[in-house]
Amino acid sequence: MRLFAAFVAMGFRRWSTYRLATAAGxxxxxxxxxxxxxxxxATVGAAGGTLAGYDAATGATYxxxxxxxxxxxxxxxxxxxxxxxxxxxxxxxxxxPVDPQLAYLAAFLGRGAYLFLPRGIPPLLAGALTTGLLxxxxxxxxxxxxxxxxxxxxxxxxxxxxxxxxxxWVVEMRGLATLYVVAMSVLxxxxxxxxxxxxxxATLAACTPxxxxxxxxxxxxxxxxxxxxxxxxxxxQAGWLLGMLLxxxxxxxRGTATLVxxxx
Amino acid sequence: MAERLxxxxxxxxxxxxxxxxxRRSFVFDVLGSVGIGLVEFAEVYVIFTNVxxxxxxxxxxxxxxxALANLGFxxxxxxxxxxxxxxxxxxxxxxxxxxxxxxxxxxxxITSDISLRRLGRTVVAAVVMGIALPxxxxxxxxxxxxxxxxxxxxxxxxxxxxxVCAAAIQFWLVEGAEFANAFTYGGxxxxxxxxxxxxxxxxxxxTFVVPAAFAAYLPVLVLLDLPGPxxxxxxxGWCTPAAAAVIWVVAxxxxxxxxxxxxxxxx
Numbered sequence: 224m225r226l227f228a229a230f231v232a233m234g235f236r237r238w239s240t241y242r243l244a245t246a247a248g249x250x251x252x253x254x255x256x257x258x259x260x261x262x263x264x265a266t267v268g269a270a271g272g273t274l275a276g277y278d279a280a281t282g283a284t285y286x287x288x289x290x291x292x293x294x295x296x297x298x299x300x301x302x303x304x305x306x307x308x309x310x311x312x313x314x315x316x317x318x319x320p321v322d323p324q325l326a327y328l329a330a331f332l333g334r335g336a337y338l339f340l341p342r343g344i345p346p347l348l349a350g351a352l353t354t355g356l357l358x359x360x361x362x363x364x365x366x367x368x369x370x371x372x373x374x375x376x377x378x379x380x381x382x383x384x385x386x387x388x389x390x391x392w393v394v395e396m397r398g399l400a401t402l403y404v405v406a407m408s409v410l411x412x413x414x415x416x417x418x419x420x421x422x423x424x425a426t427l428a429a430c431t432p433x434x435x436x437x438x439x440x441x442x443x444x445x446x447x448x449x450x451x452x453x454x455x456x457x458x459x460q461a462g463w464l465l466g467m468l469l470x471x472x473x474x475x476x477r478g479t480a481t482l483v484x485x486x487x
Numbered sequence: 488m489a490e491r492l493x494x495x496x497x498x499x500x501x502x503x504x505x506x507x508x509x510r511r512s513f514v515f516d517v518l519g520s521v522g523i524g525l526v527e528f529a530e531v532y533v534i535f536t537n538v539x540x541x542x543x544x545x546x547x548x549x550x551x552x553x554a555l556a557n558l559g560f561x562x563x564x565x566x567x568x569x570x571x572x573x574x575x576x577x578x579x580x581x582x583x584x585x586x587x588x589x590x591x592x593x594x595x596x597i598t599s600d601i602s603l604r605r606l607g608r609t610v611v612a613a614v615v616m617g618i619a620l621p622x623x624x625x626x627x628x629x630x631x632x633x634x635x636x637x638x639x640x641x642x643x644x645x646x647x648x649x650x651v652c653a654a655a656i657q658f659w660l661v662e663g664a665e666f667a668n669a670f671t672y673g674g675x676x677x678x679x680x681x682x683x684x685x686x687x688x689x690x691x692x693x694t695f696v697v698p699a700a701f702a703a704y705l706p707v708l709v710l711l712d713l714p715g716p717x718x719x720x721x722x723x724g725w726c727t728p729a730a731a732a733v734i735w736v737v738a739x740x741x742x743x744x745x746x747x748x749x750x751x752x753x754x
Contacts, residue, residue, distance in 0.1 A: 247663035254669035257689060258677050262534070265684035269538035353686075398515025398604075405522035414530045421536045 226321060227329045234333020245338065248294055249345040256290035256346045260354050263415075275418040280357040281445065285416055287350030288441045294342035295335040296375050296436055298407055301383040302400065303327065305390035308482075317479060324471060328380050335376040359446040367453050368444035374460040375440050378432060381467040382407075388471065391478030406431070412438030432463040494590060498598045506603050516604035524561070524611025527679065528553060542681030548711055549681075550619035556678040556703035557612035559642020565605040567597050567647045570654040571671070574664045577657065580752035593651070593742055625710050634706055637728060642678075642702035644731035649674055649697065651738035658745035674699040683716035694719060701730040 238245075263282040267274045277285060293299070304327065307313040316323045350356050359365075386403050390396050408414055409424075410433035417428050417438045428434050439456050442448040448456045507513050531553050535546040544552060573596070576582040585595045625631060653667030660666055678699035682690050694700040700719065708715050709724035 241662065243660070243662040244665065247660070247666035251665050251669040251673070254673045255676065258673060258680075258685075261685050261689065262680055265541055265680075266534050266538055269541050274537055393512075395509065395512040395515075398512060398519045401516070401519030402522055405519065405526045408526050409529050414526070415533050419533055419537055421533070424533070 227325060230321075230326050230329030231333040231336065234330035235337045236333075237330070238334045238337045245341045249342050252290045252294060252342060253346045253349045256287050256349060257353065259286040259290065259414075260350065262286075264354060266415075275416065276447065277416065277418070280355055282416075283350065283354035284356045284358060284445060285441060287346050287354070287356060288444060289413060289437055290346035290350075291343035292372065292375070292437060292440065293413070295338045295372070296379050296440075297331065297335065297338075297383075298379055298411065298413065298436055299404060300400070301331070301380070302387060302396070304384065304387035305396050308387075308390040308478075309394065313479075313482070324384060324468075324475060327384070328377060331380040332373070332376055335373075339372075358444070361446075364444055364446040364449070364453075367457065368440055371440035371443045371457055371460060374457065374464055375436050378435055378460060378464045378467065381464060381471050382432060382436075384471045385467060385474065388474045388478055391481060407433050407436065410434065411436045412441070432467060435460040435463050495594060495598045498595075499601055502599070502601050503603060506601075513604065517607045520605050520607025521611055522607070524557065524608040527557060527608075528611065528615060531679070542684040542716075543713060544681050544707075547619060547622035548707065550615055551623055551710070552681065552703050552707045553679050554612050554616035554619050555638055555642060555706060556675065558609065558616060558639040559702045560646045560675040560678070561605060561608040561612055562639070562643035563646035563650060565602050565609065566643070567650045568605065569600040569602055570596055570650050571657075571664065571667070572600075573654045573657045574661050577661050577749075577752065582749070583751055586751075592746060593739075596654075623711060626712065631710055634709060634725070638703070638706040641727040641731045645698055645702050645727070645734055646671070646675060648731065648734040648738040652734070652741050655738065655741035655745040658748050670697050673697075678702045678704065680704075682719060687717065690716065691718060694723075698730040698734055701727045 260283040263277075263286045264279045267277055267279050267282045272278060274282070304313070304323075307316065313323075316326075319326075347356065382403075386396065386400055389399055393399070410417070410428040410431050412434060417425060417434050420428060439460050443453050443456055531549055534541060535549060539545060541549060573582070576585075576596075582592070585592050588595065620635070649671050653671045656667050657664055674693065674697045677685070677689075677693045677697075682693060682700040682704045685693065690700070694705075701723070705715070705719065705721075705724035706727055707713075707724070708719075708721045713721065715721050715723065
């Protein structure tokens, strides 16, 4: 456990080094937020003022929360393991007396913990100034929301871990990574809330872990899901996390059994 | 002229061969690119399962807008999108090798890696265009035919210039590369939606600073004979090639300033 905490701290420190990169990322998240919030507000307006429980203010808030969470949850890219498999450096990870999956998970959580504020605050601030934010005024949704965000970060990692494992069998994983991002972008609620989907798409999304990455924590934070419903959102997230974590362990064990490291 | 272009043809030819050498991996890459196009379209589709009109456009008109914007962006992305790798070249000193060769650095950078895998997105845009054109009530004259052909090419030129502007900024902001994405990818995203849904300051920004509205929205106003929103009269739709020329002048000036600012990686 102490080791895990040390890896979390390492991930935090590593990412806090890139100050300019963090600022640039926050700027871009905010710019996209402006476009997204405009689209959301216009759509809600065109639908007659409310759409699947969102009005203009809550729709815009949804768009801004997505922009605040994309960086800490790290939905777009993680290829560290695949690169280490290709270089053969994964052999070093295997020789260490720590579990590779948990060590990388810890570093990933540390990264998320660092980026949570510097990448999250600017889009929310821009939202408050332009469209306004409609957030609950009681503390409970934020407490449950924080747990939900942590589950989402961990789930994002275990999903990326599985995608990276393909590198044990295929040299080039870029195509697969792109397909993953494509599916995630639609089904997580990244581009439009999952609640806006036509039935067939909503069913498809429910069969994947993706809504647990963004739609779930935002539903909890915005108090769209409260009480028992909020707890069931957390339970679904935890279920996906545990399942994907175990699947990742199994596939990793199979992968290392077939691994051949050249040279050295 | 043919003699002078020979080195670029050789460079491009070698890049194309190397990208298609691993067949399976290339097929996956193209499928991924088709997927990106479909996701972009899914956003428009989901929105129109909930509403009939968005910013005075119905679904057919929105499809036409989407197709024009995506054709332009995907062509630009394929031809010059890789110039956003410039920070990597700056860090690793690769650019110093470019500077030693007797060819313009920008031309070398552009021909250093044409991304054929991005063809998938162009195909999606072309298919949507093929469906959208007959669905819309367009008065076909010689002028509108020319506009339909010229608009995506001028849009590609606009986005390509935005990529070059973004690359030029990297000479100063090596670590802040993502800053430029707001203008390139952000501009592409904004261009897929009717500019009338944006607040006036944003509408002016995406028309006269980052000329994204010229790429698709303004030509669509002309094709469908719609009056534009405040500050964007319909006739601006004919000015897309002019907008492309202006932004290229800015891009080349920025690039030149960047190269002059660059002092080498110390390699």
